Structure formats: structure tokens, C-alpha cells
Amino acid sequence: MKHPGFTVFSEDSSFGLHADIRPKQIELDSLLGKFGKYEVEESAKNLLAFFHKKDRWDSFSFQELTDFCRESGFNPSLMLFGLLGAWYDDGGLGSIRIPHDPYFLMGMDGRLRVTSNFINALTRK
Numbered sequence: 094m095k096h097p098g099f100t101v102f103s104e105d106s107s108f109g110l111h112a113d114i115r116p117k118q119i120e121l122d123s124l125l126g127k128f129g130k131y132e133v134e135e136s137a138k139n140l141l142a143f144f145h146k147k148d149r150w151d152s153f154s155f156q157e158l159t160d161f162c163r164e165s166g167f168n169p170s171l172m173l174f175g176l177l178g179a180w181y182d183d184g185g186l187g188s189i190r191i192p193h194d195p196y197f198l199m200g201m202d203g204r205l206r207v208t209s210n211f212i213n214a215l216t217r218k
Contacts, residue, residue: 100208100209114212114216115148115149116141116144116145116147116148116149116150117145117148119141119215119216121138121141121142121145122138124137124138124141124215127214127215127217128175128214130175132171132174132175133174133175133176135171135174136171136172136173136174136175136176137176137211137214137215139162139165139167139172140158140172140173140176141215142165143158143161144207146161150207150212152200152202152204152205152206153204153205154203154204154205155205158172158173159172173197176196176197176211177196177197178195194208194210195208195210196208196210196211196214197211
């Protein structure tokens, strides 16, 4: 699905099955400095591991993500930290960050879908 400025990747479109960049083409240890904060980078890395297992940019439910977290030893409460919208850091300067473009969108079926913004952030130099 194309939207102004980004694409939504989902199994119900050709983008989900045939995206130019597959999850396994992105190394898990290549995210340093790409999301601006270590904890957000860890969330992105763990989510990338979730997509490595699926081997495609597929829509997913919170339950599927929680199950993956439990299998992998990740904290489900922090799995999407800094990736869904604004976040607040009260551990240091009390900073608030608001991403400009969405990394994920929720469909009417309650499933989250990756946008090209997330993939671009994963692959930027």
C-alpha cells in the first residue's frame, strides 16, 4: 500500500512478499547510531530478529510479538520502545522524542504493519 511519503508492507500486498530489502539482508549488529538512543536501537534490533524469523515484512499482532519475546528472552514490555511514537526518558535529562514519520501502522484488524520509514531507518548509512 502506498501512502504519501511512505509504503506500508503487509502480506496482503505484493510489498510484503517481494520487498526490495528482506529482513535477513540487514545484520542485527548493524544498528548502532541509527535510532538515536541505545534502548530504541535494542528495540529495533529485537524487532528485526522477529522479522528475521518470519523472513519477510509481515503484519503481526501483539500476541505474536509477545510469544516471540518469551521464546527469545526479550522483555515484551520494551519490544516497541521508541518505535511506535513519542517517548519520554526520565532517567537523564527528561527528554521527549517525537518521531516525524511512523515506523508502524495498525490496520483495522488490529495487526501492525511495517512502513518503509522503519526499513529506511534500519538501512541508512
